[in-house]
Amino acid sequence: MSTTTTDRRRPSTRLLVLAGVVVVLVGVLGALGVATVAWGDQLRDEGRLLPGTTIASVAVGGSTTEEAVEAVRDHLDARLDREIDLTDGTSTWTTSARDLGGVADVEAAVAAARSHTEQAGFGELARVRWTNGSADFSTDVGIDVPDEGIEDFVATVAGDIDRDPVDATASWGDGHVVVSEAITGRTLERDAAAQTVRELLDGDGDTAELTVATIDPQVSTGLVQQVADAVDEAAVTATGHAVTVSLDGETRTVTPAELGAETDVQRVLADALATATRSGTVAVDPVGIELDDEALTGVVDDLAEGKEVAGRDAEITYADGALRVVAERTGVSVNRSEARERLRAALAGDGEAVELEFVTTAPSVTADSFGTVLLLDQSARKLHLYNGADRQRTWTVAVGTNNSPTPTGTYVVGAKRFEPTWVNPAPDRWGADMPERIGPGPSNPLGLRALNWNTRSGRDTLIRFHGTPNESSIGSASSNGCVRMYNSDVIDLYDLVPSGTTIVSVA
Structure with a gap:
């Protein structure tokens, strides 16, 4: 223990x-x-x-x-500097987070x-x-990239990609319709593009395909090409319409195109395009043509060359002291105005043949109208009475002065006056010191008879054959244009020639 x-x-x-x-x-x-x-x-x-x-x-x-x-x-x-690429299959756009403001x-x-x-x-x-x-x-x-930077970049890309659609159209030129093809529009899907940028910046990839939507034009190239083909055909039909023109057994075939016809193809094309745009169907009006009068006249001139005869009235000529009657001639010609209109209508599609005809033109003055002829030879101061080519009487006369010459040319006897009353024709000029009127008698400036000169159309020329109390002037150039005669001679003339008698006055 x-x-x-x-x-x-x-x-x-x-x-x-x-x-x-x-x-x-x-x-x-x-x-x-x-x-x-x-x-x-x-x-x-x-x-x-x-x-x-x-x-x-x-x-x-x-x-x-x-x-x-x-x-x-x-x-x-x-x-920050890692580059990313966006592509639409054709072009490429490159950026980085730093470029975008990251x-x-x-x-x-x-x-x-x-x-x-x-x-x-x-x-x-x-x-x-x-x-x-x-x-x-x-x-x-x-790395924080602001939305604003991404949106600005996408807007730049869209500016390069976006394109409005363009409708096909057509125009007339060089004798046919030229088609301008339609262009498909494009637009970038911006929200998708921005999301693509963000994904590339956040991920490991460096390239991405953009989503681009297409916009179809309202009028396609195919539809416009159909219009163009139809208008071309209408133009060829209008300008190639052949017409045979004949005259006196000779013929010539012409087309509007050969005659340089103007057409309303541009209007027809515009209307057809408007209809196609509105309804999608092709409807083409006939093409109208316009032809120059000169071109149409040229066709008629070619056919009529050497076949026409110019009409001519009978006429009197005086040469070497002799009177000669040149006979009349009936004209043979083609009425150019009528021919042009018939040819124009046919070329516009109203026919395939035009038969032209000659028309004749009768002379208005024939040789028969020169049975009695008065020939005034002013230089010789002589008046001759012809029956046809035969001279039957000759009288010495006075003619107009240099200041008041007697006219030359062809006239007819108008009114015939027996013991005429003289009416002052120039009270403000050479007749200023003479009375307004002088009745028949030995002191009458017209003497005992007077025969008026008229134009062929009937107009009074105020020139007269007449007697005179101033017989000493006979044989000189002393009148105010009238032809003075001895009273005895003018009485003979008065009795020998009727109204309507031809007067030929030569210098």
């Missing part, structure tokens, strides 16, 4: 050893703890991040804030890592310090 009691009071050697070990361990741990705390304080004082800290996959442990920011920025530059908030990420270092507990500090572990901090840095 005593022995047992003694053993309980005195510790064993094993216990003493164990106690020593504990004391040593406590001391070591205490020393380690103090060292850990001191290390953590040193990190904070130096502004360094816990070892093992990663930002955007960049190991920045032990770096100062400034060093961490620089390291992470260097790493993120590649992401930014990375590296300072915020580094500040968070710094805060974590400041707030790290003893356990994390000890683990990192004594076990070569990593800090419990790892974060990524997002």
Whole structure:
């Protein structure tokens, strides 16, 4: 019993050893703890991040804030400058996050890592310090690209891609219809394009196909080509319509095109295009033509060449002291106005043949009308009476002065006056000192008879054959235009020639 009691009071050697070990361990741990705390304080004082800290996959442990920011920025530059391509299959547009105004908030990420270092507990500090572990901090840095930058880029791309549709159309030129083809419109799907940009920036890809919608024109090339073909055919039909023109056994075939016809093809084409645009159907009016009178007349002239005869009235000529009657001639010709209109109508489609005919024109004066002729030879101061070509009587006369000459040409005897009354024809000129009227008698300036000169149309010329009381003037140029005769001679003339007798006056 005593022995047992003694053993309980005195510790064993094993216990003493164990106690020593504990004391040593406590001391070591205490020393380690103090060292850990001191290390953590040193990190904070130096502004360094816990070892093992990663930002955007960049190991920045032990770096100062400034060093961490620089390291992470260097790493993120590649992401900011990474180019992405958008294509529509023909063209390519290239951009990057930086080009679009993208930014990375590296300072915020580094500040968070710094805060974590400041707030790290003893356990994390000890683990990192004594076990070569990593800090419990790892974060990524997002690149923020503003919507406005993406939308502006998409708008630029759309400006290159977007195209309004263009309807097919046609115009007339160089003798046929020229078709301008329709162009399909395009428009970029902008929302889809913006989403594509975002996906490329966030992912690993660098190229994407854009979604481009097409816009069909309202009027297709095929429809306009149908119109063009129909109008071309109508134009060929109108300008190629052949007409045979004949005259006196000779023929010639002509077409509007050969005669330089103008057409209304442009109007026909415009109407046909309007109808096709409105209804989708092809309807073409006949093409009208316009022909120049000169071209039509040329066709008639060619056929009539050498076949027409100019009409001519009979006339009297005087040469070498002899009177000659030139016989009349019936005219043979083609009525140009009528021929043009018939040819114009046929060429416009109203026929295929035009037979022209000659028309004759009878003379208005025949040789028979010159049975009795008075020939006034002013230079010889002689008046001759002819029956046909036979001279039967000759009288000496007075003619007009240089200031009031007797007219030349062909006239007819108008009114015949027996013992005429003289009416002053020029009271304001040479008759100013003479009475207004002088009745019949020996002092009458018209003598005993007067025969008026009329034009062939019947107009009184105020020129007369008449007698005169001034017989000494006979044989000279002394009248005011009339032909003076001895009273005895004018009485003979009055009795020999009827009204309507031809008067030929030569200088």
